[in-house]
Amino acid sequence: MPRAEDSQQLEANDTQSPSNEMPDRDTMRTMIDCVRQDVIDIEAFYNCNFSSTRTQRLKDYFNSTLSGLLAVPYARLDLEGQTDYVLLQKYLHRQLRGLKAFESAHKELEPLVEPFASVLVTLLERRQSVTPMTGKYAADVLSASTTEARGRCAKIRDGKLQMSGDEARFAAYRAVDVLHDLLRLMREWFEFYNGYDPTFTWWVAKPHELLLGALQELAETIRKDLVGMDNEDGNAIVRQPTGRDSILASLDAQFIAYSPEELIKIAEKEYAWCEDEMIRASLELGCGRDWKTALELVKNMYVEPGQQTSLVHELAEEAVAYVKKHDMVTIPAIAEKCWKTYMMSPKRQKANPFFLGGESIIVSYPTDTMSHEDKLMSMRGNSRPFSRSTVFHELIPGHHLQYHMIARYRSYRSLFSTPFWMEGWAFYWEFLLYDSDFTQKPEDRIGMLFWRMHRCARIVFSIKFHLGEMTPQECIDYLVDKVGHERAAAEGEVRRSFNGDYSPLYQAGYMLGALQFRAMRQDVVDNGLMAEKEFHDRVLKEGQMPIEVLRALLTGKSLRKDHKASWRFYDL
Template sequence: MDEFLKWYFSHNPVAAASLGAEGYDHTLGDLTASGWQTREREQVQWLDRLSAAEAPSLDDAIDRDLVLSQLRGSIALASWPEWRRDPAVYLSTIFAAMYTPFQRRLKPEAELVESALSRLAEVPGVLAACRANLDPDLAAPLLVTRGLGQARTGRNLLTRTIPAMVEDAELRARLAEAAEPAARAFDDLVAFLEGFECGGTWRMGEKLYSTLLREREMLGYGAAELHAKGQAAWSELDARMRAVAVGVNGGDDWRAAMESLMDDHPPTLADMRAEYEAETRRAREFVRERDLVTFADGEECEVLPSAEYTRPVLAVAHYLAPPPLSASRRGIFFVPYTPDDFTPEQVRQRLRTNSRAQMPSIAVHEAYPGHHWHLSYMAGNPRTVRKVFRTPYFTEGWALYVEKLLHEQGYFDTPATELAHLDCRIFRAARIVVDTALHCEDMTVEEAETFMSTKASLSPGTAQGEVSRYCAWPTQAPSYLTGAIEIDRIRESFQGTPKEFHDRIAGSGGLPLGLAEQVALA
């Protein structure tokens, strides 16, 4: 396993550095066609080697099977090469490598700047690889348009935003000067993408989609079965919400009730951040008082505006975990700010989808005992590979599971917050229906946007951003409710206290659900 991780880190240096592995923070990696093809060949060899390896203990077997699930998923995706289809593969690598270290500040500033200078020098080559690798027959206009929106933030991010995060004036000047060639490369990429004509599809298709569910996520069913589960969950939640809505506005139209609740929102983006911070502190104290989990020593969750480069493509709150291979236990809950070019009405709609009734559920999901608690606590697991690989079917499933847990504990103690909690859940059921239908060619983008804005309480603009994300990230959107349902099922068979269950299953990592069940019930 140590040999495999060394191979994985050397081929994925940005991911390695983000995890806290030492010695990988000076390069963006080889993103040329030959680099991608080399990785594809070698991961097949690793699959063969690890499949034949015996495991002397249950923990070793879990580690091996975790890696095998990741390898099987990657090998299946070789038939759907993102590096030929989507400019975001390159852009996200650059942005994460440049921005995240300054956000975390785990090393002296001079070291951070030296690493950034080394990576900046590689940016033109990475963007040249992007232009060379994008295949007009495979790349989809929708994905290219998303990438174009991200690429347009590149110059400002590299020449202004990141240098402004450097306190030392001399280091700041060096960084800004070195950023200019990289910024020009972004200008060139923007011009290229504006004129890039392509005719590929973003639709993955049922066969590959189902393969990923079975092989990578280790679920016992494929896309059709998952779609049916989403429809059933939506119908059950719809009935519950009709009953709760009566306590909000006197009628059983929960969409109308949610619309009225969304009118009570923070007046500005800055106020939204401040109110989320207060709600995050309240959630932590509630979980601590009820002794639901064990907290990691030194854990801390900051609540900050979302990064500039994510704003064109992420319309919802999200979380940056502490690097699990480091000693840090400080995570960041990013509040979904809008791009600078949004109109006042677009900003208002973003604030409405972060209303005061919705904030408790979102803070629980992102912070306590959701993502921040889970990922800061699991960083203490002694099994290195558990810190490196995790699946959203556990991590997002966990965050939605704990929303239900806190509902059972009485955290959502008004009809308004209870309805908003259920709305967060029915939103995830709608995601299952839409994601499977989109990628199995049963729904158009326009139909999906309408579904998300009528079957969940999303504004049209937010629904548009959500559906765009589903098109670009197949199989991720269903992970929330699918994982939550599976964790609930495992809990029913667990013999012990809720705290013991939570510490064991979440502390084991972010495992595919089949492996998580083995750990919990061993």
């Protein structure tokens, strides 16, 4: 099949007219494979995120692909093909909506970086297409851009260019990213010509050096004077709430049939269950009904310095042994044995105070360079009971097993990656193992309940922040008060949630995805459609997608081509 943007119009989708002509069973898979690679190629060629040309090329591509998709005879696709059709159509609409929002957001940066940023992007794109240009022309552009960047610095320092309010502060924060991107790309641009065109180097070497200095100075000035970040350690928490309309659009894209307010109610209901369980475990530990006292006891069950990596491997083997003993999911030998361990840097721990993982595991533990207080907070935040579920969440049967299977089965569906599938699956296993005899000791139950409370809190603070109902500081306080986080860990959690490029629903995906998996299990396993192991293996082999769509596929339900979220997986 040709690439999607070059596809000829396919047979019209007239479900009433008879036809013996059926789409090839690989029609949709081929189209999705083309989209995946085409988007990679477009973004690699137009490699400046600030480029209006890049945005337009992507818009043209997605619109053209959508037209080709709509011509596919949906009713004649098999169930797998219809699933892929629904997923691809939702993906294309989501990308087009995202590009529109991206263009709007970039207009907010114009007072800080335009017009010189767009002029420099033109140079970068001429280099990409190897369009001839003289050294003098390039030097003129660099010199003029340097003057503009320096002038912008002076205006900011003199108070003539001000941006007030959280929205403006976040725009300034994004402007710094644009300038850093330009710095990186202009260095690569210069090296492409340097030495290979002696006349070019003669003209451009000094203007290029001055431009880099001016861009760096402007980035630092914006960061300090407009964002309010005095150093490079990234301690400040900067993010603009996306608003209710954006959350609703994200819910639609993820096939979640609940409002933001209903999601908060789900989180609060789950939290109340966790608190009751915490009290029960606290009583068993002799701490009475004061579960926070029991939590403090469990935090101090950490291993001595140098022993954390050994603990990780011990806990990983324990989880694998339990899952294999009860034949809960297939664990390929390579997945079981071939994962590596890395240590997380002190700087990275500021945003990621706990373990990370997937293809490998990255262990969060203090080093000798950290203060005494930070060491203790890190050790307490990664105690043995806390780490027990973190390890199998990140490795097997969680993310490492997911990544292993994604690479081998329907990998083309990685285009439809969603935190509800990715994070929800790993957290779903925390549900299963909590309810089993894997978790017998009260301290282990408290460790798992801590994470469960944490995921409830993530729904509340992330959605309320994006609704404009909580500030970052209130989010930190909420985590400390409701979950019992160490304050530095709470700060890192909120910083990671808002300073990165996470979608508004990413942090909600853990708990809500797990609840979806649990509800789907009830529909499929408890109703006798599949055995437990068959269900788990099938989920992994079908690949990534919103779980409502996966549920329809597993139960053999055909979806409308314009399917909208309708599954109420949780009773409020």
